[in-house]
Amino acid sequence: MVHGVFRFEDFELDPARFQLTRAGRPVRVEPRAFDLLRLLVAHHDRVVTKQEILEHVWGTEYVSDAALTTALRTVRRAVGDTGADQRVIRTAHGRGYQLVAPVRVVGPAGDDARHAPPRIVASPAIADDARPSAAAQEIRYCAAADGARIAYATVGEGPVLMKAANWITHLDLEWDSPVWSHWVRGLARGRTLVRYDERGCGMSDWTVPGFSFEDWVTDLETVVAAAGLERFPLLGVSQGAAVAIDYAARHPEQVSSLILAGGYVLGRMKRARDDAERAEAALDIDLARVGWGREDPTFMRVFASQFLPRGSQQEWDEFTTFQRRTTSDENAVRFLEEFARIDVTAQAARVRCPTLILHSRDDGRVPVEQARALASLIPRSRLVLLDSASHLIGEGEPAWDDFLAHIDDFLSDPSHS
Structure with a gap:
């Protein structure tokens, strides 16, 4: 998995500092939603399945649809997106979700054995x-x-x-x-x-x-x-x-x-x-x-x-x-x-x-x-x-x-x- 600082639109996501900023100003995101956004940004080149999200963000396969929907809504609100607009995050019905805004990676690259941040x-x-x-x-x-x-x-x-x-x-x-x-x-x-x-x-x-x-x-x-x-x-x-x-x-x-x-x-x-x-x-x-x-x-x-x-x-x-x-x-x-x-x-x-x-x-x-x-x-x-x-x-x-x-x-x- 590529890691570093991710830039898309006027946002910058820094996984190491657990921080999302927009035009240089911090954006508040609760931890679970931050993990979901980080997963989508890191795999922006493809659709991330629901099973992957549950495994990496919740650490289990048994999470209610309501919990996932709430986290996704929180992420979309943080990046100025909506379920209807889907300018940043697209729903691939029956498959999962993909961050479709162009992403640039700034900083060192390498392999990350785990996505969740223990x-x-x-x-x-x-x-x-x-x-x-x-x-x-x-x-x-x-x-x-x-x-x-x-x-x-x-x-x-x-x-x-x-x-x-x-x-x-x-x-x-x-x-x-x-x-x-x-x-x-x-x-x-x-x-x-x-x-x-x-x-x-x-x-x-x-x-x-x-x-x-x-x-x-x-x-x-x-x-x-x-x-x-x-x-x-x-x-x-x-x-x-x-x-x-x-x-x-x-x-x-x-x-x-x-x-x-x-x-x-x-x-x-x-x-x-x-x-x-x-x-x-x-x-x-x-x-x-x-x-x-x-x-x-x-x-x-x-x-x-x-x-x-x-x-x-x-x-x-x-x-x-x-x-x-x-x-x-x-x-x-x-x-x-x-x-x-x-x-x-x-x-x-x-x-x-x-x-x-x-x-x-x-x-x-x-x-x-x-x-x-x-x-x-x-x-x-x-x-x-x-x-x-x-x-x-x-x-x-x-x-x-x-x-x-x-x-x-x-x-x-x-x-x-």
Whole structure:
């Protein structure tokens, strides 16, 4: 199979970066649909049969016609095609489908043993300042019990730190994100960082059978098994802290220590004390419902200003662009609805490993009272309040160096192994 970067019309498809662009601008495509498009582009010289599609995209011959139709419709919408027009993708009735737009291949050619992307490995490199880089990252896929494909990555060298997934991530794109780039590099320096994209987000499947808190915990269990981890420290950030707490309570034999950053016991709707706070929690969801898919960034800046309260207008705009590339507007609403219902009160009380709780003193997204609640519930916990208003601390803040130093000190304590 020929591989490289594929160009057709004003589109460019880069399989290695898992990216589709149009006239240089990213086009959002959920993973299953991306795999289908990649298969059709790579075999543009012929009709690709339904059996081939099922084998390479789903890994099985038993997929409903509705699932295939949905994926094909998503691909056609991404490339500006329709079932009636068929300018780019032609249906060969009774046979399969063919990408009929002229295709040019840019880059090296060769044979690819498999089409489905269980593993993406970039050539090794060392950053100028010796920090882990995107080029040194290895991305793999594993399948949850319900068939959802979860993308996970390892980067760095040394003792393992496992990070539970949270919202607004993308294993590849976050290396250039104003929110996550310094987190990934800082957490992976001197250790092996294992992280993954939540179902419905980033490089994991966007269309999934389940979308519940229980599914998130199961996905963490799936990644731990796929990565071959036995005993390790576990980090949870924002809503990922609740997932990490639940996992630590279920698997005390595996979690040596727990780090919670910007976490909470109760979601916004659960902790609402009156009608005004319930209305505020509902507004949070409505903002995503109205604003996520719009070109006008006004609505989305509300989220950006909460995550980066001291950020510049440019940083807010970059964050807004990154948000849209991590998930769909439908999934953004589903995430927020599920976050609002989180309650890990009982699970937190069952955690027995040493726990470090880090929280910005003036966090505008998750109130500091939630950090204090965690510290009161988890028996062997220590609370550290950082001098910041950011939900996710920025690289330029003085609190960032403190944040990393507390983690380094905590993980180097021999009693926490």
